[in-house]
Amino acid sequence: xxxxxxxxxxxxxxxxxxxxxxxxxxxxxxxxxxxxxxxxxxxxxxxxxxxxxxxxxxxxxxxxxxxxxxxxxxxxxxxxxxxxxxxxxxxxxxxxxxxxxxxxxxxxxxxxxxxxxxxxxxxxxxxxxxxxxxxxxxxxxxxxxxxxxxxxxxxxxxxxxxxxxxxxxxxxxxxxxxxxxxxxxxxxxxxxxxxxxxxxxxxxxxxxxxxxxxxxxxxxxxxxxxxxxxxxxxxxxxxxxxxxxxxxxxxxxxxxxxxxxxxxxxxxxxxxxxxxxxxxxxxxxxxxxxxxxxxxxxxxxxxxxxxxxxxxxxxxxxxxxxxxxxxxxxxxxxxx
Amino acid sequence: xxxxxxxxxxxxxxxxxxxxxxxxxxxxxxxxxxxxxxxxxxxxxxxxxxxxxxxxxxxxxxxxxxxxxxxxxxxxxxxxxxxxxxxxxxxxxxxxxxxxxxxxxxxxxxxxxxxxxxxxxxxxxxxxxxxxxxxxxxxxxxxxxxxxxxxxxxxxxxxxxxxxxxxxxxxxxxxxxxxxxxxxxxxxxxxxxxxxxxxxxxxxxxxxxxxxxxxxxxxxxxxxxxxxxxxxxxxxxxxxxxxxxxxxxxxxxxxxxxxxxxxxxxxxxxxxxxxxxxxxxxxxxxxxxxxxxxxxxxxxxxxxxxxxxxxxxxxxxxxxxx
Numbered sequence: 066x067x068x069x070x071x072x073x074x075x076x077x078x079x080x081x082x083x084x085x086x087x088x089x090x091x092x093x094x095x096x097x098x099x100x101x102x103x104x105x106x107x108x109x110x111x112x113x114x115x116x117x118x119x120x121x122x123x124x125x126x127x128x129x130x131x132x133x134x135x136x137x138x139x140x141x142x143x144x145x146x147x148x149x150x151x152x153x154x155x156x157x158x159x160x161x162x163x164x165x166x167x168x169x170x171x172x173x174x175x176x177x178x179x180x181x182x183x184x185x186x187x188x189x190x191x192x193x194x195x196x197x198x199x200x201x202x203x204x205x206x207x208x209x210x211x212x213x214x215x216x217x218x219x220x221x222x223x224x225x226x227x228x229x230x231x232x233x234x235x236x237x238x239x240x241x242x243x244x245x246x247x248x249x250x251x252x253x254x255x256x257x258x259x260x261x262x263x264x265x266x267x268x269x270x271x272x273x274x275x276x277x278x279x280x281x282x283x284x285x286x287x288x289x290x291x292x293x294x295x296x297x298x299x300x301x302x303x304x305x306x307x308x309x310x311x312x313x314x315x316x317x318x319x320x321x322x323x324x325x326x327x328x329x330x331x332x333x334x335x336x337x338x339x340x341x342x343x344x345x346x347x348x349x350x351x352x353x354x355x356x357x358x359x360x361x362x363x364x365x366x367x368x369x370x371x372x373x374x375x376x377x378x379x380x381x382x383x384x385x386x387x388x389x390x391x392x393x394x395x396x397x398x399x400x401x
Numbered sequence: 402x403x404x405x406x407x408x409x410x411x412x413x414x415x416x417x418x419x420x421x422x423x424x425x426x427x428x429x430x431x432x433x434x435x436x437x438x439x440x441x442x443x444x445x446x447x448x449x450x451x452x453x454x455x456x457x458x459x460x461x462x463x464x465x466x467x468x469x470x471x472x473x474x475x476x477x478x479x480x481x482x483x484x485x486x487x488x489x490x491x492x493x494x495x496x497x498x499x500x501x502x503x504x505x506x507x508x509x510x511x512x513x514x515x516x517x518x519x520x521x522x523x524x525x526x527x528x529x530x531x532x533x534x535x536x537x538x539x540x541x542x543x544x545x546x547x548x549x550x551x552x553x554x555x556x557x558x559x560x561x562x563x564x565x566x567x568x569x570x571x572x573x574x575x576x577x578x579x580x581x582x583x584x585x586x587x588x589x590x591x592x593x594x595x596x597x598x599x600x601x602x603x604x605x606x607x608x609x610x611x612x613x614x615x616x617x618x619x620x621x622x623x624x625x626x627x628x629x630x631x632x633x634x635x636x637x638x639x640x641x642x643x644x645x646x647x648x649x650x651x652x653x654x655x656x657x658x659x660x661x662x663x664x665x666x667x668x669x670x671x672x673x674x675x676x677x678x679x680x681x682x683x684x685x686x687x688x689x690x691x692x693x694x695x696x697x698x699x700x701x702x703x704x705x706x707x708x709x710x711x712x713x714x715x716x717x718x719x720x721x722x723x
Contacts, residue, residue, distance in 0.1 A: 121627060164620055
């Protein structure tokens with residue numbers, strides 16, 4: 066088996082606060098292969114963004130305790146100095162963010178912001194860098210890229226700004242693109258365009274993509290693998306088919322049931338009852354137990370391990386496999 | 402852009418007309434005594450009073466006096482342009498006096514502004530980059546202390562320590578650069594500059610700290626870091642540009658307000674600036690001087706506002722004129 070592109074081993078990220086220690090990421094392990102698309106799904110506060118900001122080295126080490134390993138092409142990013150990380154950010158790993166309205170600097174021209182990234186890592190002239198920015202804007206389907214490159218972000222629409230962010234992120238042909246909720250702030254029609262664009266560029270650039278989202282619907286057709294996060298842990302992982310047609314964890318069921326589906330006569334979507342747990346005072350046992358409709362006594366005491374089901378499919382749940390298969394067949398997939 | 406500037410200038414002129422009008426109204430509608438009586442001195446005769454009223458235009462109703470003031474200001478008078486008339490107290494043309502006073506006040510204000518910008522903004526930046534550390538807390542604690550120290554307390558205290566007790570610096574008074582040379586000029590300015598700058602430095606330190614801290618938590622700063630830029634570039638190019646731009650506005654208005662006279666500092670350090678002239682004019686019911694000073698001070702503020710707004714459009718591309 067070839068060396069994985071990214072291997073995260075037992076990553077823990079904790080933020081000490083006045084109220085207690087926030088355990089944002091709590092023993093996260095996963096691998097990504099080169100060129101793969103991984104979907105990371107979870108509610109706000111499930112640790113999905115923090116774990117990838119940690120991969121980028123963008124978590125302030127002074128305000129957080131980071132343990133575990135983040136091996137990228139064999140190098141541990143957690144142990145790297147800021148200067149070493151700087152060499153990784155951009156040429157190796159690039160990131161785009163949720164809100165394209167605020168992710169670009171309002172005072173600088175879009176083309177200059179892209180060139181700045183190229184110039185930070187390559188020894189070329191400003192003119193060449195600017196031409197490459199224009200070329201990148203063209204590749205993300207921005208019309209009249211020469212003129213657009215000379216405009217400020219506020220002259221772009223939301224979708225165009227996200228395209229510009231993608232152009233910037235891919236301008237150094239990184240091995241890994243982290244897309245942190247790239248479509249959450251955009252119109253639904255624009256969302257699909259952006260995701261298709263990421264898909265297309267991924268194959269053109271052969272970049273691995275980590276697609277972070279709270280929307281299970283988004284990851285379905287764009288991801289090879291999906292991992293579902295809850296309270297800083299992976300609670301279920303598998304292929305898109307595993308997660309959609311054979312989900313084995315009540316939290317994933319909740320996410321699926323909260324999706325609107327075509328062809329079903331539902332008046333209302335089914336929300337997951339309760340609120341995400343406090344990351345300072347995590348419940349004993351399974352962290353989903355307070356909200357789980359199938360909870361039984363042991364769930365509140367024993368923390369379930371992430372146990373393999375078949376192939377890459379694994380889930381954390383104390384219910385027997387038979388019970389879960391029965392519930393999936395009778396309630397989850399059958400629900401109108 | 403040009404249309405915008407013309408419109409703003411017209412508004413500025415209207416504001417100035419109203420400001421001087423209000424000055425006249427206050428002077429005449431409040432019982433303040435007859436200026437002619439004060440001007441006549443000890444040997445008052447009805448003839449003399451009448452002559453003075455004629456000479457200074459005090460025989461007209463107040464609104465005519467106001468209009469005459471405006472007419473002379475715009476068209477000039479027998480002492481040249483702009484026609485600012487005579488001081489009621491010293492009976493010399495105000496034109497020469499005002500410009501020499503502005504020169505002194507400008508030296509005070511600009512010198513102090515340099516001090517407070519250098520100190521205030523650098524302390525603010527250092528604090529913002531290392532928030533909640535001992536250095537930051539000390540600096541912000543001192544800033545609160547400095548903000549609570551008015552010039553009328555700090556000025557005499559500084560004079561007592563550095564002039565009277567330690568003898569490190571000379572005392573009060575104005576020593577013109579051309580007449581006394583750089584050393585004497587500069588050493589006499591140190592205390593006034595610093596004393597006046599303390600309050601502003603503290604205010605600017607707090608302002609630039611909070612602005613920069615807010616900016617450094619913006620998404621585009623995270624983007625800049627994600628681009629793999631050096632931290633130096635992230636702070637200097639991305640952080641400061643956005644974090645310090647709002648300070649331009651505050652600075653323009655603060656400097657303009659000071660150019661209209663730093664009354665307390667000028668009084669304490671015996672500096673013949675606009676502020677000191679204001680005190681004398683108000684004390685002597687010198688209407689014409691008061692009106693001229695009001696006009697000068699208001700002009701600084703109104704035009705500083707205009708300059709700041711135009712400058713802002715160059716600094717922040719999101720600001721555009723309709």
